[in-house]
Amino acid sequence: MLDVNTETLRRVDLITVSGRVDSNTAHELEERLQESMDKGRCNLVLDMSRVEYLSSAGLRILVSTLRHCKRKGGDVRIALPSERVSEVMALAGLDTLFETYEDITLAVGSF
């Protein structure tokens, strides 16, 4: 199961992702991220502290969102990645691609 909650802050959309991000649920995450981007909200912080599982299908969504946001002058920053998220990103060699913060306030304030 996947749960995605979007909180619209002044400069940033804070998106809390919980549960399992795999080929069965990646489209749900994609839709929710797309909702922010469709509103022109391209400064995104993803709280990934409660992501229990991430496969390459989920990783692809994160990367495509990053590409879109960067092209619009924004960015996708990761707050509190769970151990599984960190491991999968490192496995893919993509751990340096996203700015990562160990504190949500710092991540939001970084924009």
Next chain:
Amino acid sequence: MGRKASLTVPGRYSQIQRLCNFVAEGAQQAGFDEDEIFRVQLACDEACTNIIEHTYQGEDQGMITVNWRIETERFVIKIEDSGERFDPTDIPPPPPVPPPVDPVDDDFDIQVGGLGVFFMRQLMDAVTFSYEEGEGNVLTMIKQRPAGPSQ
């Protein structure tokens, strides 16, 4: 305690977690710790996702059978489908991403594309493929059991 087991499900994304949980049961019996069980599950997930995406080219086009067996030193997973021949091991691994990388670059999409097979190779000790006319594709993934495994 079972030393081998088999599960067949429809080729559907919603079934992959069930297959992963099934493989996790075997991996646990083989003596792997929580981190290694996660890696075995992820390899199985990537293999089954590839079957739906590339072999069946969509959901509900055929069945997927996952077999596992515990050998003295190895944990062996065999994943079978009845689709056209598709050898994921033919896919070259993505080139390493040297920092700094520009995700806006179009070439970057290609690098991310082959991640599933790359993961399978990284997470397991061996990944091999065979195809039998009338039988279908068989992907075999092997992981060495930890020293002092539970029996």
